[in-house]
Amino acid sequence: MTEYHDPSNVVNPEHGEHHIVTPAIYMMVFGTLLLFTALTVVAAYIDLGVFNPIVALGIASFKAVVVILFFMHVKYQSRLVKLTVGAGFFTFLVLITMTLSDYISRAWGLW
Amino acid sequence: MDNAIVATHPHTHETAVHAEHEHVSLPQHRHHFETEDQQREAATFGMWLFLLTEIMFFGGMFFAYLLYRNWYYDAFVVGSNQLSIPLGTANTAILITSGFFMALAVWAAEVKKRGLLVIFLILTTLFGIAFIGVKADEYHEKWEKHHIPGASFDVAEFVNPHAYGLKEQPLAPDMAQKVQIYFFLYFAMTGMHALHMLIGLGLLGWLTWRAYRGEFSAGYVAPIENFGLYWHFVDIVWLFLFPLLYLINRHPLH
Amino acid sequence: MSATSSTIVNLPDQRTARLPKRNYINNEDGLLSWLFTGDHKRIAILYLISITFFFFVGGAFAGLIRLELLTPQPDLVASDTYNKFFSMHGIIMVFLFLVPSVPATLGNFLMPIMLGARDLAFPKVNLLSWYLYWLGGLVILGAMVMGGVDTGWTFTTPLSTHYLNTHVVTAAMGVFILGFSSIFTGLNFIVTIHRMRAPGMTWFRMPLFVWSHYAASILMVLGTPVLAITLVLVALERLVGIGVFDPTKGGDPLLFQHLFWFYSHPAVYIMILPGMGVISEVISTFSRKRVFGYTAVAFSSVAIALFGFFVWAHHMFIMGVSNYSALVFSLLTMLVAVPSAIKIFNWAFTLQKGSITFETPMMYAFGFLGLFTIGGMTGVFLGALGMDIHLTETYFIVAHFHFVMVGGMLMAFLAGIHFWWPKMTGRMYPESLSKLAAVTTFIGFNLTFLPQFILGYLGMPRRYHAYPPEFQVLNVLSTAGATVLGVGYMLPLLYLGWSLKYGAIAGNNPWQATGLEWQIQSPPLTENFVEIPVIDYEAYDYEWLAHKTANEVTTVG
Numbered sequence: 001m002t003e004y005h006d007p008s009n010v011v012n013p014e015h016g017e018h019h020i021v022t023p024a025i026y027m028m029v030f031g032t033l034l035l036f037t038a039l040t041v042v043a044a045y046i047d048l049g050v051f052n053p054i055v056a057l058g059i060a061s062f063k064a065v066v067v068i069l070f071f072m073h074v075k076y077q078s079r080l081v082k083l084t085v086g087a088g089f090f091t092f093l094v095l096i097t098m099t100l101s102d103y104i105s106r107a108w109g110l111w
Numbered sequence: 112m113d114n115a116i117v118a119t120h121p122h123t124h125e126t127a128v129h130a131e132h133e134h135v136s137l138p139q140h141r142h143h144f145e146t147e148d149q150q151r152e153a154a155t156f157g158m159w160l161f162l163l164t165e166i167m168f169f170g171g172m173f174f175a176y177l178l179y180r181n182w183y184y185d186a187f188v189v190g191s192n193q194l195s196i197p198l199g200t201a202n203t204a205i206l207i208t209s210g211f212f213m214a215l216a217v218w219a220a221e222v223k224k225r226g227l228l229v230i231f232l233i234l235t236t237l238f239g240i241a242f243i244g245v246k247a248d249e250y251h252e253k254w255e256k257h258h259i260p261g262a263s264f265d266v267a268e269f270v271n272p273h274a275y276g277l278k279e280q281p282l283a284p285d286m287a288q289k290v291q292i293y294f295f296l297y298f299a300m301t302g303m304h305a306l307h308m309l310i311g312l313g314l315l316g317w318l319t320w321r322a323y324r325g326e327f328s329a330g331y332v333a334p335i336e337n338f339g340l341y342w343h344f345v346d347i348v349w350l351f352l353f354p355l356l357y358l359i360n361r362h363p364l365h
Numbered sequence: 366m367s368a369t370s371s372t373i374v375n376l377p378d379q380r381t382a383r384l385p386k387r388n389y390i391n392n393e394d395g396l397l398s399w400l401f402t403g404d405h406k407r408i409a410i411l412y413l414i415s416i417t418f419f420f421f422v423g424g425a426f427a428g429l430i431r432l433e434l435l436t437p438q439p440d441l442v443a444s445d446t447y448n449k450f451f452s453m454h455g456i457i458m459v460f461l462f463l464v465p466s467v468p469a470t471l472g473n474f475l476m477p478i479m480l481g482a483r484d485l486a487f488p489k490v491n492l493l494s495w496y497l498y499w500l501g502g503l504v505i506l507g508a509m510v511m512g513g514v515d516t517g518w519t520f521t522t523p524l525s526t527h528y529l530n531t532h533v534v535t536a537a538m539g540v541f542i543l544g545f546s547s548i549f550t551g552l553n554f555i556v557t558i559h560r561m562r563a564p565g566m567t568w569f570r571m572p573l574f575v576w577s578h579y580a581a582s583i584l585m586v587l588g589t590p591v592l593a594i595t596l597v598l599v600a601l602e603r604l605v606g607i608g609v610f611d612p613t614k615g616g617d618p619l620l621f622q623h624l625f626w627f628y629s630h631p632a633v634y635i636m637i638l639p640g641m642g643v644i645s646e647v648i649s650t651f652s653r654k655r656v657f658g659y660t661a662v663a664f665s666s667v668a669i670a671l672f673g674f675f676v677w678a679h680h681m682f683i684m685g686v687s688n689y690s691a692l693v694f695s696l697l698t699m700l701v702a703v704p705s706a707i708k709i710f711n712w713a714f715t716l717q718k719g720s721i722t723f724e725t726p727m728m729y730a731f732g733f734l735g736l737f738t739i740g741g742m743t744g745v746f747l748g749a750l751g752m753d754i755h756l757t758e759t760y761f762i763v764a765h766f767h768f769v770m771v772g773g774m775l776m777a778f779l780a781g782i783h784f785w786w787p788k789m790t791g792r793m794y795p796e797s798l799s800k801l802a803a804v805t806t807f808i809g810f811n812l813t814f815l816p817q818f819i820l821g822y823l824g825m826p827r828r829y830h831a832y833p834p835e836f837q838v839l840n841v842l843s844t845a846g847a848t849v850l851g852v853g854y855m856l857p858l859l860y861l862g863w864s865l866k867y868g869a870i871a872g873n874n875p876w877q878a879t880g881l882e883w884q885i886q887s888p889p890l891t892e893n894f895v896e897i898p899v900i901d902y903e904a905y906d907y908e909w910l911a912h913k914t915a916n917e918v919t920t921v922g
Contacts, residue, residue: 020221021214030211037203037353041196044358052362056354064347071214071343073336078152080559081159088163091587092170094674099174099623102678102690103181110688142892143477143484144561153486153560160552164590171594171624175609183615260607289615295607299598 019076029070036063139331151333158337162344165307169348172303176296176355183289189269189279190293191359193258195249199357202245203349209238210346213339220335225328228335232319235342239312246305253294260295297356304352307345314338373651373722375877376793382870384791388888403488404891409474410789411495413782416462416470417858419502423457426450428851431813431844439831447830448515449531453505455518456536460543461502463774464632467639468550468585469498471781472578474789476554478882478889479572481563481898486556490549497546504539508532517828519629522610522621526602534603537596544589544596547635551585554578563881565900569663572880572904573656576663577642580670584631584638588674592628595621622681630677634669637737637769640777641666641708644730647780648712650878651727652719655905658711665704665711672701682753691750698748705741709734724876725799729780732807736772740765743818758828761821764814772810779803779857786861787875791887792868798860806853812846879910 040059048055069075074085144150180187216231257265266287272279282290318338321327327335376382389406399407429450433441442450473491477484485491508514514536516525525533558579562571598609599621608614610621649656656662678686678694686694712734721727743765746752756762787793816839821827825836832840874883881898882889902909 020218023215023218026211026214026218029214030207033207033211034204037200037207040354040358041200044354044361047362052360056358057351060351060354063350067210067343067347067350071210071346072340077155081156084156084159084163088159088166088587091163091674092166092173095167095170095591095627096174096177098675098678099627100177101693102619102623102686103178105687105689108687108689143482143486143488145897149560153556156560157487157490157552157556160555160586161548164548164552164586167587167590168594171591171598174624175598175620178617178620179609179615261605292608292615295601295605295609299601 021070021073021076025070029066032066033063139333151336154333154337155340158340162340165344165348169300169303172296172300173351173355176300179289179292179296180355180359183286183292185280185282186269186286186289187293188360189272189282189287190290190297191357192277192279192361193253193256193268194297194357195252196357196361198245198249199353202242203353205238205242205245206346206349209235209242210343212238213342217332217336217339220322220327220332223328223330225322225325228322228328229319232315232322232335236312236315236319239308239315243305243308243312246301250298253298258290258294260291260298264291264294266290300352301356304345304348307348311338311342311345314341371722372724373653373877374724374793374796374875375872376869376875377872379869382872384870385886385888385890387890388791388886389891390888392891401492403484403492405473405477405485405488405491406789406889406891408488408491408495409470409472412465412469412473412498415495415498415502416466419457419461420854421858422506423454423462424851424854426454426457427847430454431847433830434832434840435844437832437834437837437840442830444830445515445531446513448517448828449509449513451828452514452517452536453509456505456514456540458770459518459632459636460540461498461505463636463770464543464547465498465550466636466774466778467643467781468554468578468581468635469494471574471643471778471785472554472639473550475785475882476557476575476578477561478885478893479575479880480557480561481566481881481894481900482557482561483892483894483897485553486561487549487553491553494546494549494553497542497549501539501541501543501546504542505536508535508539511535519625520596520599520621521625522599522602522618523612526599526610526618526621534600537600541593541596544593547585548589551582551589554582555586558582563897563900569660570900570902570904572642573645573659573662573666574639574642577638577645577666580666581635581638583667583670584635584673588628588631588635591624592632595624595628598624619681619685622684623678626677626680627674630680631670631673633766633769634673637774637777638666638669640733640774640781641705643777643781643784644712644733645708646878646880647726647730647784648715649905650784650876651724651730652716652721653907654715654719655903655907656711657714657717658707659904661707662711665707668704669701672697672704676701679748679753682750683757695748695750699745702741702745702748709738709741723800725794725796725803726780726784728800728803728807729776729783732803732810733773733776733780736768736776736810740768740770740773743768755824756821758826759821760817760825760827763827764817764821767814767817772814776806779806782857782861784876785882786864787871788882788887788889790865790868791871792864793871793875794857794864794868795860798856802853802856802860805856806850809846809849809851809853813843813850814846816840816842816846874914877910877914879905879907 036059040056043055043059044052068085074081140147141150144153212231212234216228216235219228219231253259256268257263266282266284268275268277269279269282269287269290270284272281315338318327318334322335389404392404393402399411402408402411429442430447433439433447433450439447441447473485511532514531514533516529516531516533516536520533520537558571558575601607602610608616610616610618612618645656645662676694676698678690679698682691682695723731743761747756747762747765783794783799820836820839820843823836825832871887873886875887876883881900884898885894
């Protein structure tokens with residue numbers, strides 16, 4: 001450690017106190033992921049009408065969030081990392097929704 | 112591609128973010144960082160930024176999928192029903208397991224257990240290879256049935272499913288041609304995903320070798336940690352691909 | 366020499382001045398020490414040489430274009446060849462020159478120093494970025510040598526996927542590789558800015574140059590991958606023929622344009638933001654005054670980056686997007702002009718009551734202020750749907766983007782090169798020749814591109830090499846201007862090269878500027894700082910600088 005160490009350059013995430021995610025947590029996450037995989041397959045065979053894709057994407061998103069928070073440690077990371085992950089998905093959503101705005105409104109016809 | 116500055120080993124750009132902290136002597140502290148914590152955080156942040164580029168990269172294809180699924184829903188249903196649910200589900204479980212072992216590998220590095228680290232990395236690799244094997248089998252089946260997009264794409268099964276023993280609605284010929292778009296997206300998205308897995312498997316081999324030599328069980332965990340981020344990301348892409356490609360409409364037909 | 370009222374240049378006594386004994390240039394010898402360096406300053410110089418080379422290649426194509434356009438008949442080259450000229454001109458100038466120009470040269474060189482760091486976060490990734498630049502550049506040159514590509518730099522479908530048999534895939538792969546070069550540069554900058562600032566260097570003490578690079582880097586990291594996947598899809602469409610952009614197979618060619626412009630609009634902000642950062646530094650220094658409204662300028666950089674993601678379909682108004690969508694994008698386009706205007710106003714207020722001198726960087730900066738304003742305003746004209754229907758795909762667009770890119774960005778790049786040349790090389794360039802070059806480029810630029818606004822308004826389409834004879838006068842004016850412009854750009858190549866051996870020794874701070882880079886030797890040490898500084902003063906603090914200079918002891922290097 002030099003005397004010039006600037007604390008703002010290290011935000012003390014898990015590694016500051018060296019928070020180590022335990023295998024127990026990983027096993028719970030693992031089980032959850034497998035469970036929800038089975039759920040999504042079962043749900044695909046039930047006719048939920050327009051909700052089928054919503055349920056499928058919802059389950060997939062839930063699984064992704066779980067992987068991000070626990071397998072990828074984001075729950076225990078700095079605000080910067082959390083913001084970064086959010087920024088990535090935000091930009092992805094901008095791409096999807098704004099491009100979609102063109103395709104959806106084409107069917108509305110001229111004024 | 113080779114970056115000869117790191118004279119000991121080659122690496123691709125995917126690894127450059129975490130690999131370049133390799134130093135001949137321990138600790139692998141680089142002179143331009145004040146502390147090792149700063150270096151480790153910078154590496155993790157850098158890897159996340161790289162993963163953001165991957166989100167946007169796959170994002171383009173996800174949009175194309177969204178558009179054409181809306182435009183040609185019937186064709187997408189028929190195409191999706193050509194895929195095998197048991198194989199797809201099994202592959203999802205395999206990949207989740209591979210990710211589970213990767214998370215455990217990171218834990219083993221953090222608690223400095225070399226033996227466990229190597230075992231978990233090997234298990235991660237094995238399940239990854241299993242995934243690719245199943246995928247190869249699925250691709251092969253599509254090849255046999257002439258469902259690979261291109262000049263030899265065969266729509267007979269979609270126009271006249273009953274003749275092939277399939278419980279599907281028959282498609283008009285022009286909608287049947289749109290199944291080619293479904294399969295294009297299937298191969299493009301799972302193919303791009305598989306490419307990322309192959310790159311990851313290559314890196315895993317290299318990291319396993321270095322782990323065996325004890326490079327990551329003395330406190331320097333950044334490469335394992337950051338590769339884990341990459342591997343989990345590839346897993347997440349599959350978690351979305353599976354329902355989107357395999358589970359479009361599996362309701363029993365009346 | 367002391368500062369007079371007409372110049373702020375303050376050089377050490379030339380009879381006794383020497384370059385510092387140890388600096389990043391002579392620290393290690395040999396070609397390999399340069400080709401395998403991790404030093405951000407050396408990589409910056411490598412980039413500078415590289416982009417200069419490609420600039421002149423792209424410029425040669427521009428010359429050929431203007432040569433053909435001297436006459437209304439298509440008499441110099443065949444139509445396909447002409448298409449290849451403007452395609453190569455665009456691809457090279459956008460991807461091989463403008464996108465990396467300021468970030469990869471000045472950004473790489475200066476950012477760690479401005480932040481008080483010893484290097485960027487990932488030096489090897491930085492070097493990789495330069496190698497990827499060359500790999501992409503060679504692939505594109507290869508496409509050119511093999512016969513060229515004639516899709517325009519925009520690779521529009523279905524022309525690029527179905528109606529051409531030129532080297533589209535090769536060129537697309539070259540651009541794909543260049544995209545990664547850009548991504549890695551941006552990634553490096555973001556991590557460095559977040560995690561490697563010196564003690565006391567808070568976000569709002571950073572030079573505005575850093576803020577603008579931060580904003581541009583966000584665009585590089587988030588936007589470029591979409592271009593990458595788009596080019597992959599084009600390549601697959603050509604190679605396999607699956608129909609993702611083919612209407613006969615159910616695809617939508619407009620999907621390509623949505624994905625392409627999702628990157629390519631933010632790309633124009635990637636190109637201009639670093640230039641705006643340079644202008645902030647130059648205007649402040651040559652007005653001896655802190656930048657007016659620091660916070661506004663900093664936030665407007667980030668705002669440009671953010672809003673820049675929401676406007677891309679204004680490149681597609683006539684292509685078949687729905688009217689409602691066009692309406693939304695038009696409105697957002699009006700909004701995105703606001704942060705840019707905020708910057709112009711802030712720079713103008715920086716000048717007000719400042720102590721202004723007209724050294725070469727300041728001349729280029731003034732050129733920027735006027736020309737970028739014109740270019741930006743014509744962009745707003747184009748954002749209005751009614752105007753765009755008539756003006757799009759005409760020379761009005763060509764003039765618009767050349768005003769912002771050349772009158773804006775290239776002038777800012779030259780301002781930056783001249784401003785930091787003494788820091789990078791330890792030598793001053795010859796001031797009278799450089800002023801001549803600046804004036805020449807300004808005159809040449811206006812002569813080249815002002816007529817093009819009129820041509821576009823009168824209806825001359827872009828990318829055509831034949832036109833109605835009544836447009837010839839304006840075209841001849843434009844070509845004459847291009848010749849003058851070419852001379853103006855050759856001059857810096859010559860006198861900057863000359864200055865490396867014969868230029869005056871610059872000393873640490875020939876401009877008496879604020880900023881950490883001016884507190885260290887010229888050229889800097891490899892490790893930048895002997896001791897990492899601790900910052901307890903704001904940016905652009907000229908009183909702090911005056912106090913420090915009065916109290917410091919200068920030693921000869």
